[in-house]
Amino acid sequence: MRVSYKWLKEYVQIDVPPRELAERLTLAGVAVEAIEEPGKDISNVYTGKILKIEQHPNADKLVVCRVTTGGDEELQIVTGATNVREGHIIPVAVVGARLTGGLTIKKAKLRGVESRGMLCSGQELGLDPDTMPEDQAHGIMILPADTPLGVDVKPLIGLDDAILELELTPNRGDCMSMVGVAREVAAIFNKPFKMPETDVAPTVDAAGNNVKVDIEDPALCRRYVARLLKNVKIGASPAWMQERLRAAGVRPINNVVDVTNYVMMELGQPLHAFDYNKLKDGHIIVRRAADDEAMLTLDKSKRELSSDMLVITDPGGPVAVAGVMGGYDSEVTPETKAILLESAYFDPVSIRRTSRDLGLRSESSARFEKGIDLTGCRRAADRAARLLVDMGAAEVVDLVVDNYPRPWIEKTILLRPQRVYHILDLQIPQPEIADLLIRLQFQVKEDEKGLLVTVPGFRPDISLEIDLIEEVARLYGFNCVPNTLPVGSVTQGARNYSQELALKIRNFLATGGFSEVITYTFVNPRVFDLLGLAPDSQLRKTVALKNPMSEDQSVMRTLLYPGLLDVLQRNAKRQVKDAAVFELGRVYHPREGETLPLEVTTLAAAVTGSTPGGWNRSPVTMDFYYLKGVLDALLVQVGVNDVSYVPVTGAPGFHPGRTAAVICGETEIGIIGDLHPDVQEAYDLSRPVTIFEVNFDKLAGVSGNLRRYKSLPRFPGVERDLAVVIRNDIPCADIINTICRAASALLQEVRLFDVYRGKQVEKGRQSLAFSLKFQAADRTLTDDEVNKQIEKITGALEREYAAVLRS
Amino acid sequence: MEDKLNSILADAREALAKTNNLNELNELRVRYLGKKGSLTMVLRGMGSLSPEERPRVGQLANEVRAEIENILEQRLAEIKRKVKSAKLAEEKIDVTLPGTPFLIGHKHPLTAVQEEIENIFLGMGYSIEEGPEIETDYYNFEALNLPKYHPARDMQDSFFISPEVLLRTHTSPVQVRTMERTVPNLPVRIIAPGKVYRRDDDATHSPMFHQVEGLVIDKRITFGDLKGTLQVFAEKMFGPKTRTRFRPSYFPFTEPSAEVDISCGMCDGKGCRVCSYTGWLEILGCGMVHPRVLEMSGYNSEDVTGFAFGMGVERIAMLKYDIDDMRLLFDNDLRFLAQF
Numbered sequence A: 001m002r003v004s005y006k007w008l009k010e011y012v013q014i015d016v017p018p019r020e021l022a023e024r025l026t027l028a029g030v031a032v033e034a035i036e037e038p039g040k041d042i043s044n045v046y047t048g049k050i051l052k053i054e055q056h057p058n059a060d061k062l063v064v065c066r067v068t069t070g071g072d073e074e075l076q077i078v079t080g081a082t083n084v085r086e087g088h089i090i091p092v093a094v095v096g097a098r099l100t101g102g103l104t105i106k107k108a109k110l111r112g113v114e115s116r117g118m119l120c121s122g123q124e125l126g127l128d129p130d131t132m133p134e135d136q137a138h139g140i141m142i143l144p145a146d147t148p149l150g151v152d153v154k155p156l157i158g159l160d161d162a163i164l165e166l167e168l169t170p171n172r173g174d175c176m177s178m179v180g181v182a183r184e185v186a187a188i189f190n191k192p193f194k195m196p197e198t199d200v201a202p203t204v205d206a207a208g209n210n211v212k213v214d215i216e217d218p219a220l221c222r223r224y225v226a227r228l229l230k231n232v233k234i235g236a237s238p239a240w241m242q243e244r245l246r247a248a249g250v251r252p253i254n255n256v257v258d259v260t261n262y263v264m265m266e267l268g269q270p271l272h273a274f275d276y277n278k279l280k281d282g283h284i285i286v287r288r289a290a291d292d293e294a295m296l297t298l299d300k301s302k303r304e305l306s307s308d309m310l311v312i313t314d315p316g317g318p319v320a321v322a323g324v325m326g327g328y329d330s331e332v333t334p335e336t337k338a339i340l341l342e343s344a345y346f347d348p349v350s351i352r353r354t355s356r357d358l359g360l361r362s363e364s365s366a367r368f369e370k371g372i373d374l375t376g377c378r379r380a381a382d383r384a385a386r387l388l389v390d391m392g393a394a395e396v397v398d399l400v401v402d403n404y405p406r407p408w409i410e411k412t413i414l415l416r417p418q419r420v421y422h423i424l425d426l427q428i429p430q431p432e433i434a435d436l437l438i439r440l441q442f443q444v445k446e447d448e449k450g451l452l453v454t455v456p457g458f459r460p461d462i463s464l465e466i467d468l469i470e471e472v473a474r475l476y477g478f479n480c481v482p483n484t485l486p487v488g489s490v491t492q493g494a495r496n497y498s499q500e501l502a503l504k505i506r507n508f509l510a511t512g513g514f515s516e517v518i519t520y521t522f523v524n525p526r527v528f529d530l531l532g533l534a535p536d537s538q539l540r541k542t543v544a545l546k547n548p549m550s551e552d553q554s555v556m557r558t559l560l561y562p563g564l565l566d567v568l569q570r571n572a573k574r575q576v577k578d579a580a581v582f583e584l585g586r587v588y589h590p591r592e593g594e595t596l597p598l599e600v601t602t603l604a605a606a607v608t609g610s611t612p613g614g615w616n617r618s619p620v621t622m623d624f625y626y627l628k629g630v631l632d633a634l635l636v637q638v639g640v641n642d643v644s645y646v647p648v649t650g651a652p653g654f655h656p657g658r659t660a661a662v663i664c665g666e667t668e669i670g671i672i673g674d675l676h677p678d679v680q681e682a683y684d685l686s687r688p689v690t691i692f693e694v695n696f697d698k699l700a701g702v703s704g705n706l707r708r709y710k711s712l713p714r715f716p717g718v719e720r721d722l723a724v725v726i727r728n729d730i731p732c733a734d735i736i737n738t739i740c741r742a743a744s745a746l747l748q749e750v751r752l753f754d755v756y757r758g759k760q761v762e763k764g765r766q767s768l769a770f771s772l773k774f775q776a777a778d779r780t781l782t783d784d785e786v787n788k789q790i791e792k793i794t795g796a797l798e799r800e801y802a803a804v805l806r807s
Numbered sequence B: 001m002e003d004k005l006n007s008i009l010a011d012a013r014e015a016l017a018k019t020n021n022l023n024e025l026n027e028l029r030v031r032y033l034g035k036k037g038s039l040t041m042v043l044r045g046m047g048s049l050s051p052e053e054r055p056r057v058g059q060l061a062n063e064v065r066a067e068i069e070n071i072l073e074q075r076l077a078e079i080k081r082k083v084k085s086a087k088l089a090e091e092k093i094d095v096t097l098p099g100t101p102f103l104i105g106h107k108h109p110l111t112a113v114q115e116e117i118e119n120i121f122l123g124m125g126y127s128i129e130e131g132p133e134i135e136t137d138y139y140n141f142e143a144l145n146l147p148k149y150h151p152a153r154d155m156q157d158s159f160f161i162s163p164e165v166l167l168r169t170h171t172s173p174v175q176v177r178t179m180e181r182t183v184p185n186l187p188v189r190i191i192a193p194g195k196v197y198r199r200d201d202d203a204t205h206s207p208m209f210h211q212v213e214g215l216v217i218d219k220r221i222t223f224g225d226l227k228g229t230l231q232v233f234a235e236k237m238f239g240p241k242t243r244t245r246f247r248p249s250y251f252p253f254t255e256p257s258a259e260v261d262i263s264c265g266m267c268d269g270k271g272c273r274v275c276s277y278t279g280w281l282e283i284l285g286c287g288m289v290h291p292r293v294l295e296m297s298g299y300n301s302e303d304v305t306g307f308a309f310g311m312g313v314e315r316i317a318m319l320k321y322d323i324d325d326m327r328l329l330f331d332n333d334l335r336f337l338a339q340f
């Protein structure tokens, strides 16, 4: 909503400059988003009259004008404009003038002819061409013929005004009008408020004129006022009205249309003017459209209607989509001689649905949607009639139909001053509360329980006591409420177990060299093809958005790691090729028979490339074993016991020979592996990638095992190295298991420290070197004891794997 | 004999003074004091001395031995000192060479800011509640006093899964779920952080973003408590000099409702580019829980009151780190993330 500061003064006395007014409105809940001062940069532009127009001697597209600005001196000005005629009064920027955009007017020669000034278009004066009459939108601005010459043009065309741009909240439909804003201003500054003139005296007898209004669906149309005007003379509206419409951002069209728009801006009541002679029998029928009905609207579009939509019809068919847009066939034209003014109340929800379904938002629908003043329909019709009469554009017929099947129900609300205190923590005396509400035009009566407050028709948003408390608070000033802190029982603020765990994991990975990423949870379903998922894969069963922004963001992810691959890809394109990243977020799986899908919090990490090297360290490749080491350490850190990795083949997206299920105790919590080379290629990644993806909720379930102190050894241990040559397809974990089973409890630690494949061992075999640590709690072990253990171990390895001891 | 002893001492003195090396020093010790050393040899000849001479020579011999040992010790200490300082000199390194790279990672700035917000409210006795990101229309709208076709639904253009299921447009449904679970117990004192979704995508909007909402319900919660709480939050989050300003606004689930501005930290409220020359920065919306919302969740709105607030984590992160394009936060450029 654009509010002209000058126009506003018609209804309320304002003693503060626009900036302060804006501030006060904002702090009372009518937010002013911006203040526009269209004439701020403009100076030395005066009214002038074109005395003579001659062709430019050297240019076809230019003319030379002789212009007077009232004095004796005539100015010679060259212009390319084609819409000016001799006798026109126009804005003249004289030498030294400043125009919008910092343009300064200097004496100039145009194709050899001297030009001392410029004729101005509205745009050059900072006006929006969309608010100019169509014939002037792209030409010189033509001022009314009675405009005095040589005067500053700024006050004449509203360039001395300030426009407050309001950003209204949806509950304050009443402020989508000048009088609504004026009421607020009056309440804030405690000034009287003046309603515009609506008295109108009919001059044409009703006899012989027919107006009838039938409302078939009073739930959707609670009131319909129809007012007939005759002897209509269509023409331009007066300059003052055009200026105000322009300030409001509305293009002047003709006097009738301008008056309906003007009254809408002034009172907030949308009006529509039908060409009365194009309405059959002067008979208006308000009804729901039929499902197969269609009509041509003002903008010449054919609109398919449905039974959810309310239409205005005559006996011949629809003439308007109620509250949204008028029909083309009953439009006011230059030939119109009589008009029927509609001033109605349509149901907000119905208008909202209709305008949404038709994709048609208008100034009118925007007001109906928020609920207009049901009690004000008649007044608005009268106001429009009065304006048309005042400007000599029509005569009023003594015929008004006010069909009002569902009248406004007066609301009286009890407001307890104690409650004001309870909610706001403000001890405002009852009379002061009453005064604040009276300033907002509520009617207030004292009662033993408090105040009985009657809500005016223009405030349909008020229906509860709390609504009134808010009114009191905003007018009193939110910033006058003292700051306090809640009292009452003390609560302990703490993260719960899984929140604490999430924090721990983030801390661990971030300090461990991983950067956390946050990717969109909606993905392109094409991702599943990139990963090579089978057509019937469960992971393709997604929660899909009905109205995505784009195909790229159309289904909710079922896996976390593809988001990380996107991140690696994007970074690789920017020459960042070494990366260790993680994300902790949810994946989403539809559930049969449940309204809401399953949301599984998931942790994924990906590494590629190598750690940074330095002058004294070589870079370490971040491969499977690097990431596995990270995961191992992470699991220890969060108190997981008993982790094992079981080879997995055929996990979608993963390398068949380099992937393992991560198992904690009995629970499979996730997967770790190298990205399948095909997927790596599909993502255009030049280097291998290793990933883990872990179900966070399952991880939480197996984590948090208590750490218990184990007494420190009092007797020295014995370390022995053991190297065996063994088939290279036997998992190391199995070998270690065998070693542990074969040895007694004296074996405290098995550590693999070397893996060798190559010339020294035959093909298909590898050499594994373990460091074994033996220790007893109660004595120093003898060589003999340790040797026996080693024998058992080597025996078992020979038996089970045909391992050969390497010396 | 006495002469011999004296000359051994003089000899030793000279030899020891000359040497600069531990091996030589040892050799000299052997040469003079060893089993076959010159002093020992002389002493072996003591038997040929007369009984009167013996004690005198014996004493002299002891004195000579003691003196040589004394000199040896001194020399040993000196040489050791020299060797050590030579070694230290050799061990000198260039301390300006770069250190061994320590691989550090980074929390996402949104996580870092969210944790900071959480910690402030944890310190004030709030607990953290979570809820589904995919919600029913009931929890996202209806139970928050936003019936179907309510014009305020326009403020939150939603992603729909079905007519009744959508991506939550705010974390407020968590408030409703928490109240339903807690009623009739008091107090409720929670924050609800998490992802939310709206159909918007430009430099200041992202279709997915993060909110932290707060809810306090108790017997006697006032608008003043809301103001005081958010003032404390603003000071902890943006510095002790931060001021707050409450502007009346409208949210269907709170009344009275307010937008909260903080004084611009860049210009101290004088006006600058960051605050669009207003001196104020809008950071959150809040209000007293609407009685209808309390009633729908089972509380008696005559007996209990509450306040709620909600803030965008992105907005706060952008203010805190002076980030001018929200899309950077979801681009995950590692060079960007490494700055936090």
Ligand SMILES: [Zn+2]
Pocket (backbone or CB within 6 Å): B264, B265, B266, B267, B268, B269, B270, B271, B272, B273, B274, B275, B276, B277, B279, B280
């Ligand atoms: Zn600033």
